[in-house]
Each structure stands twice: as structure tokens, then as C-alpha cells.
Amino acid sequence: MRKVIMWDMVSVDGFFEAPGHDIDWFVFEDELAAYIGETQMEAGTLLFGRVTYEMMAAYWPSAEGDIATFMNGAEKFVFSKTLQSADWNNTTLISADAVAEVERLKQRAGGTIFVFGSADFAATLTARGLVDEYRLGINPVLLGKGTPLFQNIPERTKLDLTHIRPLKSGVVILHYQPARA
Template sequence: MGRLVMWNLMSLDGFVEGPNRDISWHEDVWGEELEQLSIAQLHEAGGLLFGRITYELMAGYWPKERGEIADFMNTVPKHVFSRTLARADWTNTQLFTGDVGATVARLKREIAKDIFLFGSADLAASLIAEGLIDEFRIAINPLLLGGGTPLFKLGTRLKLKLTDARPLSNGVVIIRYTLAQ
């Protein structure tokens, strides 16, 4: 049975996107350490999970890129949840429009490796509410955006347990949490 891992780059003030959906600040900290971490995570992944907006960003970027990460992104099974997309044409992508919780629970049972959820703050909120995220893996960027899309859109408290914290030379800190028992 696979686990669902939320993996995101977040500003120190809690945003996954800046104003007007700006993610250009991600490039400020991309480098060898994050690339090596990403490559290591490829071996853990049996699939990717996206909401519509993140899917459209990724599908618009990765097909024209080259390299180990691009090859992975373009071949790994991708699962997209949307109420408005009519189709998802990126290679190896399956579109779902129905019950998110039941579908993700089924995917977790069927996929042996971890499933990574990128971006997709609205989708993440619904999955958090249903207790379906097994690990929160966040790269905190030492940057204050002052506005944008918050990573967490919860209506309640949620207690987490720190399982790992690792600083990188560029000031990013990778934190990993699971649900507290």
C-alpha cells in the first residue's frame, strides 16, 4: 500500500504561490541540493497527484524539458482531479471528476510506492480533512512573499509530529511531518 506525501516548496510566511500565481521565486533556491533530493524522491514515487491548476502548470512545462527529472515527470503515472477539465493530454495522465477521497484511498491501496501531491492547495485541503495525507514534506524557502496562495487552507487545528528537519546550504529547510497520534 502506498502513502500519500504532500511535497511542496513554501515561503516562510506560508505561501505556495505569490500574488498572481507567481512561482518564479522557486528558482531562487533551486540548485544541486534540491535537484539531488528530487532525484532521490523519484525512486520512492509510484505516481503524482495534482489539482487542475498545478496540473496545467506542470503539463505546460515538463513535456519540453530534458533530463532525469523531466524524463520521470513525463513518464510517471499522473492523477488529476478537476471539476472543469474535459481532458488531460499529458503522457500517462488519468483525469478524475468524482469522489476525491474515495478515489485517493483506492489509489493508495493500488499503488505500492508513494504518491506525491505537488502544489494543489485546494485538493490538499480536502485530502487533509479526510485524513488521507500520510506525510507533509515541505521545503521552506527563506523568503517572505507577503501574499499569494496559502499552502494550508484548513478550517480546524491539526497536530503534527516532526519526523525530520534538514537545512540546505541555500537556506531552505526541508521539514517532514506525520499526523500526531
């Protein structure tokens, strides 16, 4: 079975975006790019909610470099009941039951499945026990307000820390897996 990994950059106070979908506070530098190259390029599938998809689709098609090549070439699914089309290369629009579709994708052959951003969509997957690993890049900033990464989580979920990687920029990357009962 394929793993679903949720990867997000987050502020120390738990926001993954500032008001207005602002993410210009993310610390992105060579060491983080290397980490992404080491850990995310094996992904076979990328999953997005509508807002994150629109931000990614507006940026990556004209970007250059290894990450852009990966993002533009990867199989992508956007989950939305309001989008009419998804025109970014290799993207499938899903307006039906997201949980059932992700369960089906986990059963298919292929590489790891990554969820980027997409807090509401990710909360749905978390609530249904479909996220196998959480990877968080904790950025050295307090935003004070914005969109919390974890919201609408129906119950306490214990996590086991499996990896820590501090970067020179002050970003600390944490890997967690849901605790086994």
C-alpha cells in the first residue's frame, strides 16, 4: 500500500499561511532544496485542495530547476467541488468523495503520495486516518494570525517523532507518524 505524506511549512505558532494566503515568510534556501531533493522526488502522486492547487498551478509551470521539473511532471490530483477545470500538466480534477478517491489511490501501484498545503483537505484525510506521515518545516517566525495548519481535527491524535533535521536557516524539519495503538 502506498503511503500518504503530508508536507507543510509552518510558523512556530502553527500557521501554514498568513492572511491573504501569504507564504512569503517561508525560509527557502539551498539546504531546504537539498532536503526536498532527497525526500520528495520519489513521490508518485501529489494531492491538493483547490486553494493550494491554484497557487501551485500559477507558480510552477513557468519555474525552472529540478523541483519545477518534478512538480510539473508529477501526477497530480486536485480535490474541489467548485473548480471547473484543472489545466496544469498531469492534473486530474476530483469533485467526488475525496476520502474514497484517496483510499483508491493508496491501493494503486506507484510511489509515495504527497499532500502539500491544503489544510481543509488534509484535515479530512487526517480525520479518516489516511495520513501515514506528517513532515513539518517549522519556520523561525511567529505570524500571530493566519490559517492554522491543523484545524477541524475531530479527536486527539498521538504522534511519534521519527526524524529531526535542523537547518542552518533556523528551519527545523520534523517527521511524525501516527502512534500505533
